[in-house]
Amino acid sequence: MTTRPPSTRGEYARSAARRREIIDAAVEVFSTAGFHKGSLRDVAERAGLSQAGLLHHFPSKYHIIEAVLTWRDTHAREAIDEAAREGGLTHIRALIDLIESNQRDSPTLTELYAVLSADATSRDHPVHDYFDQRYAWVLASVEKSFQEIAAAGQLRDGVEPADAARWMVALIDGLQIQWLYDRAAVDMAEEIRRFLQTLLTVEL
Amino acid sequence: MTTRPPSTRGEYARSAARRREIIDAAVEVFSTAGFHKGSLRDVAERAGLSQAGLLHHFPSKYHIIEAVLTWRDTHAREAIDEAAREGGLTHIRALIDLIESNQRDSPTLTELYAVLSADATSRDHPVHDYFDQRYAWVLASVEKSFQEIAAAGQLRDGVEPADAARWMVALIDGLQIQWLYDRAAVDMAEEIRRFLQTLLTVEL
DNA sequence: GTCTATATACTGATAGAC
DNA sequence: GTCTATCAGTATATAGAC
Numbered sequence: 501m502t503t504r505p506p507s508t509r510g511e512y513a514r515s516a517a518r519r520r521e522i523i524d525a526a527v528e529v530f531s532t533a534g535f536h537k538g539s540l541r542d543v544a545e546r547a548g549l550s551q552a553g554l555l556h557h558f559p560s561k562y563h564i565i566e567a568v569l570t571w572r573d574t575h576a577r578e579a580i581d582e583a584a585r586e587g588g589l590t591h592i593r594a595l596i597d598l599i600e601s602n603q604r605d606s607p608t609l610t611e612l613y614a615v616l617s618a619d620a621t622s623r624d625h626p627v628h629d630y631f632d633q634r635y636a637w638v639l640a641s642v643e644k645s646f647q648e649i650a651a652a653g654q655l656r657d658g659v660e661p662a663d664a665a666r667w668m669v670a671l672i673d674g675l676q677i678q679w680l681y682d683r684a685a686v687d688m689a690e691e692i693r694r695f696l697q698t699l700l701t702v703e704l
Numbered sequence: 705m706t707t708r709p710p711s712t713r714g715e716y717a718r719s720a721a722r723r724r725e726i727i728d729a730a731v732e733v734f735s736t737a738g739f740h741k742g743s744l745r746d747v748a749e750r751a752g753l754s755q756a757g758l759l760h761h762f763p764s765k766y767h768i769i770e771a772v773l774t775w776r777d778t779h780a781r782e783a784i785d786e787a788a789r790e791g792g793l794t795h796i797r798a799l800i801d802l803i804e805s806n807q808r809d810s811p812t813l814t815e816l817y818a819v820l821s822a823d824a825t826s827r828d829h830p831v832h833d834y835f836d837q838r839y840a841w842v843l844a845s846v847e848k849s850f851q852e853i854a855a856a857g858q859l860r861d862g863v864e865p866a867d868a869a870r871w872m873v874a875l876i877d878g879l880q881i882q883w884l885y886d887r888a889a890v891d892m893a894e895e896i897r898r899f900l901q902t903l904l905t906v907e908l
Numbered sequence: 909g910t911c912t913a914t915a916t917a918c919t920g921a922t923a924g925a926c
Numbered sequence: 927g928t929c930t931a932t933c934a935g936t937a938t939a940t941a942g943a944c
Binding site: 678 | 825835839881885
């Protein structure tokens with residue numbers, strides 16, 4: 501039997517573009533309604549096709565949320581990878597810059613992550629394992645950078661690198677919630693910078 | 705027309721006890737499954753009656769979650785009210801103690817609050833307004849205490865009371881999420897105490 | 909006060925025409 | 927690749943017997 505290969509680059513591009521449209525629609529729906537409450541019909545309608553048409557591109561609701569998460573992760577790692585390799589303050593600064601640009605350029609995606617990371621604490625949640633591993637990885641990599649900061653004499657005496665890492669990650673999540681309730685009142689990146697400055701002996 | 709008053713104290717007590725059983729069941733169901741995903745049937749089953757029987761005591765799902773929240777708030781305010789009136793470090797210490805005892809004695813209720821406060825960021829969520837007002841109130845009362853701490857010379861130079869309040873509330877929410885993913889790794893009260901100690905000039 | 913039975917709506921997913 | 931039609935499951939809520 502023969503499988504018909506796409507005859508032109510155009511077909512691949514069109515399909516990929518459709519998937520992107522669906523992912524964008526899913527971000528908007530899931531970030532305001534939540535993953536459980538946000539329906540495939542809502543996503544389909546926003547993407548401009550029927551619910552059955554949507555499931556031609558992604559076989560299940562889980563595949564859609566998975567695509568959303570991996571798509572953002574790919575782009576986030578591109579933005580942070582070089583600074584993460586360098587470590588120390590460079591890594592921390594890049595993280596804050598990333599948060600700042602995320603909030604400015606894709607607030608709905610930021611919203612989705614904030615809501616979903618709390619939603620997925622339930623052990624049988626479809627993306628529980630994803631967030632579980634993500635927290636472990638983020639905490640470890642931030643702690644490593646704070647250890648380097650401490651070794652360079654840039655961390656105040658008595659502040660443990662493991663604590664600083666945990667506080668920074670917690671502050672990010674917590675400020676995001678406050679931001680979602682009152683967006684005008686919270687400037688996340690500035691707030692995190694001021695907080696970190698109290699832990700450091702050098703200018704951030 | 706005449707309304708039949710309860711003939712004995714027993715009837716009130718029995719009905720009140722039933723409502724408490726339902727509230728306890730609701731806490732357990734909603735904290736693990738989330739508010740949307742947790743069903744009235746689950747709550748009813750755990751409370752030992754049918755779903756229709758449950759709706760005799762609370763006319764809708766919303767009334768149940770509302771009862772859960774106001775019930776906890778009443779008890780939380782009892783525990784914190786005196787210290788809150790005194791203000792300053794006394795208030796902050798009492799807040800941390802309350803978090804510690806909540807986590808030890810009613811972890812599922814703590815879990816429910818953490819998940820629900822993120823869930824309810826959506827503007828059309830049934831308890832959005834409740835959490836919106838709660839954050840405004842908590843932030844204001846904690847900021848007031850940090851102003852008193854600053855006036856007493858107990859706050860490190862350069863730390864703004866408004867920032868300290870925002871950071872403390874954010875840290876509580878963020879650590880709760882980390883705790884839900886890895887309960888063995890996070891001692892919330894200790895972590896918050898160590899964090900606040902870095903902002904203060906006196907022993908907490 | 910509690911039950912069974914049911915109304916009504918919406919969910920994710922599938923079948924099959926085009 | 928997209929559609930209509932539909933399935934089976936579950937949700938909240940109601941009606942009415944007991």
